[in-house]
Amino acid sequence: MMRCLLAGVGAFLLLCTAMHCHRPPAPATNSPARPEVSVGDNSRNSLDWPGTYIGTVPTSDGNNLVTGLQLRKDGTFRLETTPEGGTAQPVVETGNFEWDRDGGGIKLLGIDSTNRPIYYQVGENHLRQLDLVNQSIEGQLTDRYHLAKDTTGLNGTTWQLKTLDGTPVDIGKNQPTLTFTILGNGLAGLAACNRYRTEYAIVAEGSIDIPHPIATKMACPELATEQQFFEALEGASSYEFMEDNLVLRDTAGAIVATFSPM
Known part of the structure; x- marks a missing residue:
């Protein structure tokens, strides 16, 4: 009886082994490897x-x-x-x-x-x-x-006038602007009535010199504001950034104009 039992167990194990050896391999997956993503400082x-x-x-x-x-x-x-x-x-x-x-x-x-x-x-x-x-x-x-x-913070930036000599300015679509070119020292924009351009110079860190601009000759109700704007540019001797705004000061340190970024 024991011999028959052992023979039966052996036959069963032999059958299971045979079935395992002939089991078809699992299909290969074609999922691409996920690219590594840098999570450290870069x-x-x-x-x-x-x-x-x-x-x-x-x-x-x-x-x-x-x-x-x-x-x-x-x-x-x-x-x-x-x-x-x-x-x-x-x-x-x-x-x-x-x-x-x-x-x-x-x-x-x-x-x-x-x-x-x-x-x-x-x-x-x-x-x-x-x-x-x-x-x-x-x-x-x-x-x-x-x-x-650029260490000046000016090249390639555009600004819109907020105040002149401490007084807020709001003249709608004719609001004066400043655009500093990326290359060179060009400065251009709208002065209220006319388009203008000039070239500025950084004479030292934080110091700026803006000559009188060349402008078109159109007339408009805001001509007085335009003249005051040009005087502020010419009178500026230094600049700084305050709470994301550009501030121009005269030789005495008084603020002549402030601008917000565009």
């Missing part, structure tokens, strides 16, 4: 990267290109370029940018990249222009592919 989350970056970089034809790139918190950019020593107006391109997976660099979107770099590595107060395939440019000129962050 340029995107640890640097004060919004701002305007300016530099003169070499080009493939042996010339130099003056480049200004403004990066905004909302993920948009404004790029201005002009040949070094040229007199033509800068070529302007605008659009969105995206960060790479590691949060260390950006890609400008919507630009033809066949002969125009669109990749930049983001560092402390500077950008490093990369080549057409997102690689570092090496060689004797490698240090020249840097754009330094």
Whole structure:
């Protein structure tokens, strides 16, 4: 009896083993591996990267290109370029940018990249222009592919007048404005009645000199405000930022005009 029982158990185990050996393998899954996402400190989350970056970089034809790139918190950019020593107006391109997976660099979107770099590595107060395939440019000129962050806080910004000599100004659609160019020291805007332009100079940190602007010659009811606005610009000798507003002061330290960002 015991011999028969053992023989039966052995036969059962042999059958189970055979069935297991011939069980079809589980189907392979084609689910792609999830990309790793950087969660540590990187340029995107640890640097004060919004701002305007300016530099003169070499080009493939042996010339130099003056480049200004403004990066905004909302993920948009404004790029201005002009040949070094040229007199033509800068070529302007605008659009969105995206960060790479590691949060260390950006890609400008919507630009033809066949002969125009669109990749930049983001560092402390500077950008490093990369080549057409997102690689570092090496060689004797490698240090020249840097754009330094504007330290004045003015380049590429636009402001709307709030007060003149401490008095609030509100004239609707004719409200005076200031626009500081990205490249160079250009200053332009609306002065109430007329469009104007001039060039300013930063003579020292926080000090500014604004010559009398060139303006159109239209007449309007706000002409007195326009004249006072021009006098405030010419009388400014220093500037500062207070609660996101731009403040202009005269030589005595008195506030001649305040502006809010646009």
